[in-house]
Amino acid sequence: MGSYRRPVQGCFDFGDRSPRTYQSDSLYFAVVPDAVAAPKIAEAAGQLRRRYDLWSRIRPTGSLHISLAAVGEYEGIPETAIALAKHIGGVVRAAPFKVTFAHASSFKGKDRRPLVLRCREGATELAGLRRLLGSALDRRIPAQSSFVP
Numbered sequence: 001m002g003s004y005r006r007p008v009q010g011c012f013d014f015g016d017r018s019p020r021t022y023q024s025d026s027l028y029f030a031v032v033p034d035a036v037a038a039p040k041i042a043e044a045a046g047q048l049r050r051r052y053d054l055w056s057r058i059r060p061t062g063s064l065h066i067s068l069a070a071v072g073e074y075e076g077i078p079e080t081a082i083a084l085a086k087h088i089g090g091v092v093r094a095a096p097f098k099v100t101f102a103h104a105s106s107f108k109g110k111d112r113r114p115l116v117l118r119c120r121e122g123a124t125e126l127a128g129l130r131r132l133l134g135s136a137l138d139r140r141i142p143a144q145s146s147f148v149p
Contacts, residue, residue, distance in 0.1 A: 038062075098121055099119060
């Protein structure tokens with residue numbers, strides 16, 4: 001389970017001419033690399049950045065993750081959502097599996113196009129875990145969804 005705070009963005013109400021800001025907190029389930037893998041992933045990202053003269057920043061190792069299933073977006077995460085996520089995290093089970101990465105790409109159609117590493121091994125297991133989480137959240141996630149870890 002991870003939490004990610006989106007950057008504050010300006011919203012404009014042309015009636016009073018004063019800018020307003022909003023924040024959104026996302027609560028989601030994610031797989032995170034262990035303490036050995038995270039620095040290796042960051043180093044690979046740095047090598048790709050240098051090799052291809054990429055300009056976007058590299059995420060801190062503590063932020064690296066594969067998003068699996070959204071619980072919701074909130075302005076301040078309510079205790080009920082946290083309790084639900086903890087309950088689901090306590091009951092959903094999957095056998096351990098290995099995840100390896102072999103390709104780098106970007107998400108097309110996004111405003112901010114992050115460079116991401118794509119799975120070589122473990123994609124099927126991640127998709128299965130995602131479906132289990134979706135079921136626990138009472139959301140049907142089709143087996144052939146567009147999820148690409």
